[in-house]
Amino acid sequence: MTAHAHPKHKHGPHQHRHDARGFVRAVAEACESRGLRLTPLRLRVLELIADNGKPVKAYDLLDKLKDERAGAAPPTVYRALDFLLENSFIHKLESINAYVSCHHPEESHQVPFLICDECASAVEICDEGVARLLGEQAREHGFKPRAQTLEVHGVCADCAKA
Template identity: 85%
Template sequence: MGEHHDHPTHKHGEHLHRHDGDAFVRTVADACEQRGLRLTPLRLRVLEMIAASGKPVKAYDLLDQLKDERAGAAPPTVYRALDFLLENSFIHKLESINAYVSCHHPEEAHQVPFLICDKCASAVEICDERVATLLSEQAREHGFRPRAQTLEVHGICSACADA
């Protein structure tokens, strides 16, 4: 994985984020320690693989990698690890492509939109509270009580557009 840096802040304080995989794993390990959560070797390994991928990764790709490293790796073991990471907001699931990506702010639960490139499958997390707030307000105005929020915008990233 190439080293990624945060993009500059854009107008109104929103950020487009990319990840430093090692720093991300350290942040999650620290958060687990602070919250008294058990980051088992398998959960840690799944987390490392997601962080190292640099782009969304599917569960069966994780399983294939694990089978090379651990005898007896099976789908339920991978899904249990993914469930733990999702429940604690350390990763996000991109529903539209059924893939997992590391979270830029794993120390806090939050709803964020993603820009997903249909050409290279990159996913960029946009950290802008206004988006989640606007969706929640609109839902309330319609008498709707939201439980979860997923916003995934598909298109072509700037790198693919320039190529």
């Protein structure tokens, strides 16, 4: 889908409320419609990311999986994460080496994140204009972007009040 399919994206940023169950359902539906295999392990990793509500590191996912599955090992977790990333169901926040659920798992898109350095929350801002502007700037410099993740660090409103 493009910005034209989501009118709320045309005129500026849009934030989302976290709905873990709805997110997991949307990913399952996207997998079914695309003919992708959402194995039990992939589904469980997805659920753990969704339930966390904040960015989660791979080793934290592994620790939780080890409590549930005796055979859980780093390669199995990373393969599940790779599947979820490749299909745009989650985002990787490189600056903090953590994973977060995507608010539009039915489409591939680039979004900026506001990451709080105090509480580690990450807010996905859906603003087509930001992604378009970065792409235009790259092209003006003769640069061909392959991936784009804008991560802005600071202090969220809740932490600023505290």
